[in-house]
Amino acid sequence: CIWTCGSSHNRRASQSAQAQADLVKEDTSRTQYCREMSNSQRSNERRRNGRPLVASFLLSLALPMMLAMMLATVLVEADPVLPRHCKGTVKHVHLAVGRDPTSQMTVSFTSKWAYPDVRAPLGGILYGTSEPDMSSFVAEQEFPLTYNTTLPLERWGHYYAPFQHHFTISDLQPNTTYYFLPVVGSREAGDDALFEHAKHVHNKHHNTQGDADEGSPPENITAENQIINEQQINEQVEGFNRRHRMLTPPAYDGHEKDCVAPHKLRSFRTAPVTDPNMPVAFAIVGDLGQFEHSQYTVRHIRDHKDDYDAAFLIGDIAYTGADERKWETFFDFFDDHSPFDQLPLMIATGNHDIEKQPNGREIFRGYEHRWRMPRVKPAELGVFEGPDGRLNMDAAPYPMPYEWGNAYYSFKYGSAHIIVISAYSNMDPGSTQYDWLVEELHSVDRTITPWLLITMHVPMYNTYDLHHHDLQIVAAREHIQPLLIEHRANMIFSGHIHAYQRTSNIVEDAVKDPRGPVHITIGAGGRACSAPFVNITAEPWIEQRDATMYGYGKFHIYNSTDAAWVWIPTIESDRHSFNYVKKRDDVHIPSVKDDGAWIKNQYFLN
Numbered sequence: 342c343i344w345t346c347g348s349s350h351n352r353r354a355s356q357s358a359q360a361q362a363d364l365v366k367e368d369t370s371r372t373q374y375c376r377e378m379s380n381s382q383r384s385n386e387r388r389r390n391g392r393p394l395v396a397s398f399l400l401s402l403a404l405p406m407m408l409a410m411m412l413a414t415v416l417v418e419a420d421p422v423l424p425r426h427c428k429g430t431v432k433h434v435h436l437a438v439g440r441d442p443t444s445q446m447t448v449s450f451t452s453k454w455a456y457p458d459v460r461a462p463l464g465g466i467l468y469g470t471s472e473p474d475m476s477s478f479v480a481e482q483e484f485p486l487t488y489n490t491t492l493p494l495e496r497w498g499h500y501y502a503p504f505q506h507h508f509t510i511s512d513l514q515p516n517t518t519y520y521f522l523p524v525v526g527s528r529e530a531g532d533d534a535l536f537e538h539a540k541h542v543h544n545k546h547h548n549t550q551g552d553a554d555e556g557s558p559p560e561n562i563t564a565e566n567q568i569i570n571e572q573q574i575n576e577q578v579e580g581f582n583r584r585h586r587m588l589t590p591p592a593y594d595g596h597e598k599d600c601v602a603p604h605k606l607r608s609f610r611t612a613p614v615t616d617p618n619m620p621v622a623f624a625i626v627g628d629l630g631q632f633e634h635s636q637y638t639v640r641h642i643r644d645h646k647d648d649y650d651a652a653f654l655i656g657d658i659a660y661t662g663a664d665e666r667k668w669e670t671f672f673d674f675f676d677d678h679s680p681f682d683q684l685p686l687m688i689a690t691g692n693h694d695i696e697k698q699p700n701g702r703e704i705f706r707g708y709e710h711r712w713r714m715p716r717v718k719p720a721e722l723g724v725f726e727g728p729d730g731r732l733n734m735d736a737a738p739y740p741m742p743y744e745w746g747n748a749y750y751s752f753k754y755g756s757a758h759i760i761v762i763s764a765y766s767n768m769d770p771g772s773t774q775y776d777w778l779v780e781e782l783h784s785v786d787r788t789i790t791p792w793l794l795i796t797m798h799v800p801m802y803n804t805y806d807l808h809h810h811d812l813q814i815v816a817a818r819e820h821i822q823p824l825l826i827e828h829r830a831n832m833i834f835s836g837h838i839h840a841y842q843r844t845s846n847i848v849e850d851a852v853k854d855p856r857g858p859v860h861i862t863i864g865a866g867g868r869a870c871s872a873p874f875v876n877i878t879a880e881p882w883i884e885q886r887d888a889t890m891y892g893y894g895k896f897h898i899y900n901s902t903d904a905a906w907v908w909i910p911t912i913e914s915d916r917h918s919f920n921y922v923k924k925r926d927d928v929h930i931p932s933v934k935d936d937g938a939w940i941k942n943q944y945f946l947n
């Protein structure tokens with residue numbers, strides 16, 4: 342982040358009394374911040390300096406047994422990245438709307454770690470419109486996905502991702518609540534056995550009708566614990582955890598929390614019919630991660646889940662740093678705190694989702710494997726001929742070879758047409774994404790979906806002193822913006838800057854024009870950083886800005902002409918309570934904790 346931890350005494354001599362009082366406050370925050378930073382640096386140093394000592398201490402031990410036991414203890418304790426091992430159960434359940442959200446919902450989940458000799462289980466979903474009546478069943482049609490890679494430091498070893506199951510349930514009724522029960526079973530036993538197994542689990546745990554016949558477990562379905570050799574897996578997981586130390590900042594650590602019950606019954610609601618006056622509401626957040634403050638964001642959405650039809654997460658999702666185990670801790674975190682096993686979550690590419698793999702040139706693997714958006718076509722993921730190791734995330738190359746799949750897509754929901762753009766795929770005229778976007782924009786029928794909403798990780802306009810020269814931002818402003826202005830997009834939601842910002846209706850070069858879109862930056866979902874303003878006085882196109890609060894936003898459409906944007910800050914920053922300005926340490930600007938705007942649909946202006 343941007344504070345430097347030095348002395349500011351020289352400046353203070355010429356300040357007024359008020360300014361001095363302000364500076365005392367500022368210095369208190371700064372001192373606390375710097376103390377925390379230096380403590381953290383010291384503890385990192387201790388850890389770094391401690392390693393040779395620990396190593397030589399261990400080497401000096403004579404008894405191999407003792408050495409092995411101590412090594413195991415030290416390494417397990419030193420490794421905060423411990424994905425939760427839930428024996429034989431479905432976990433990490435999350436939803437996304439299908440191509441037609443009125444009739445389709447995609448359910449994704451993970452099952453087993455996919456070690457080389459582990460057979461892939463078969464997934465299925467039992468569902469129905471009420472708890473007692475769950476008679477519909479769909480078994481997965483495609484083989485579950487997995488991938489393996491080397492962890493960022495080779496000594497951490499090789500990583501096998503768990504099996505990722507994706508189902509799209511179709512033929513649903515609009516605006517209807519469905520209950521669903523995801524299950525996994527033996528692939529060899531087949532669909533019918535899995536269906537019987539699912540009915541058995543449902544009858545045992547959820548069928549509240551007194552005369553329900555629980556039946557006995559079918560003979561030929563291997564119960565979940567028997568799908569694979571649990572003992573073997575346990576040994577592998579323990580060995581895996583022992584081998585893989587993690588030296589980067591801790592991820593969410595929920596490995597000792599309870600697993601989600603395998604018979605947990607969830608529900609979702611399908612989209613209402615597409616209609617120009619259909620009210621709908623979306624929760625919108627960027628740069629979430631799995632940090633302490635991320636919990637406040639997702640819990641707030643969870644506690645108000647019924648206020649939303651869907652949520653958008655606009656890139657920089659799990660902050661794995663290409664340590665693929667962190668996708669699992671991220672979804673463990675979701676299992677514990679989020680509503681996204683019941684509320685569809687629609688994602689977009691961010692720079693931290695690129696995850697160039699250290700053993701090759703693959704990119705966006707976790708992003709593509711672990712999610713399933715309403716894709717136009719299966720992903721085309723190329724290899725990236727760039728620098729080895731971890732990419733410098735603040736200067737991501739452009740463009741990256743990633744087309745279709747979860748990169749860019751669209752869907753209609755109620756009175757809105759939503760287009761998700763990938764700022765990390767090619768956006769230049771003539772590129773696959775650009776041509777698709779042109780066609781997609783022409784297909785939007787504002788008499789049916791009068792609201793046109795865009796999500797894209799990078800903000801085109803930015804009051805903060807960060808990321809002004811990102812190649813993605815330059816390309817988006819030059820190539821994508823004219824299309825969005827021409828087609829009268831209403832709102833452009835972005836993240837990337839870990840702060841909040843709302844602009845006026847603007848067109849190119851931030852010229853105010855009531856026909857132009859409103860740009861919202863909502864990147865303070867959980868990843869901490871204190872961005873300074875470029876200017877003391879907000880630019881004329883800025884309506885509100887703040888970099889001191891974590892949170893998210895709500896876009897609530899009332900009818901074809903009126904909507905409301907509400908910023909929902911959830912907790913104060915741990916860094917400072919004032920906004921700062923580039924190169925002006927003597928200035929601080931009060932925190933803002935409230936913002937919202939009534940949005941008139943400018944498509945209907947002349």
Ligand SMILES: [Fe+2]
Binds near residue numbers: 691798836
């Ligand atoms: Fe970002």
